[in-house]
Amino acid sequence: MAIDRLSLTFGALADPTRRAILARLAKGGASVTELAEPFDMTLPAISKHLKVLERAGLVSRGRDAQRRPRRLEAKRLGEATKWLERYRRLWEGNYQRLDALLEALKTKEKKWGP
Amino acid sequence: MAIDRLSLTFGALADPTRRAILARLAKGGASVTELAEPFDMTLPAISKHLKVLERAGLVSRGRDAQRRPRRLEAKRLGEATKWLERYRRLWEGNYQRLDALLEALKTKEKKWGP
Numbered sequence: 001m002a003i004d005r006l007s008l009t010f011g012a013l014a015d016p017t018r019r020a021i022l023a024r025l026a027k028g029g030a031s032v033t034e035l036a037e038p039f040d041m042t043l044p045a046i047s048k049h050l051k052v053l054e055r056a057g058l059v060s061r062g063r064d065a066q067r068r069p070r071r072l073e074a075k076r077l078g079e080a081t082k083w084l085e086r087y088r089r090l091w092e093g094n095y096q097r098l099d100a101l102l103e104a105l106k107t108k109e110k111k112w113g114p
Numbered sequence: 115m116a117i118d119r120l121s122l123t124f125g126a127l128a129d130p131t132r133r134a135i136l137a138r139l140a141k142g143g144a145s146v147t148e149l150a151e152p153f154d155m156t157l158p159a160i161s162k163h164l165k166v167l168e169r170a171g172l173v174s175r176g177r178d179a180q181r182r183p184r185r186l187e188a189k190r191l192g193e194a195t196k197w198l199e200r201y202r203r204l205w206e207g208n209y210q211r212l213d214a215l216l217e218a219l220k221t222k223e224k225k226w227g228p
Contacts, residue, residue, distance in 0.1 A: 004130055011128035014121045078205035081198040084191055091192030
């Protein structure tokens with residue numbers, strides 16, 4: 001069964017190393033060796049993560065034949081953000097209810113003492 | 115190895131049925147039977163998806179002992195959105211470049227004809 005694009009994106013984001021790789025690439029392109037440095041991982045392990053990110057369209061390869069620098073393709077992140085934003089009203093509402101509760105507790109504390 | 119919370123959230127979102135369940139629950143609580151109806155899936159199949167969503171903290175169970183309605187817990191969606199929004203500048207920049215390109219092509223077309 002073909003996996004839909006949004007599922008591929010969210011699946012690729014479901015790993016802390018892959019999210020860290022994206023965070024690094026957001027600052028600029030980097031070769032596999034450069035990407036491996038801060039992670040204390042072997043090159044094959046990093047390459048495996050990069051393959052998942054490439055398959056999801058989140059990372060692409062630059063043209064430089066020597067370095068083969070990887071680049072962030074941010075468009076898919078935008079699509080995922082847009083999907084989640086449909087629920088913004090709901091989670092912001094939750095936070096607001098929590099804020100109201102904390103405010104009410106503070107007022108009560110002032111009134112009745114600790 | 116313990117899976118971190120954000121990875122659990124993104125992993126739970128990496129499936130179209132689970133995203134559809136969340137979309138349904140955003141409109142209000144629903145029992146497993148009610149959730150299964152539009153999906154043409156067996157109850158055990160839906161229950162399996164619900165377990166993934168519950169484990170990720172995206173869905174909780176109501177107190178009604180008979181219906182055990184499921185509810186959306188939107189807070190974790192907010193956390194995932196916040197992670198993605200750090201890259202907003204990047205993907206909006208990409209869209210803007212695309213817009214500029216399309217605009218340039220249109221202008222060129224007008225100038226030179228089809």
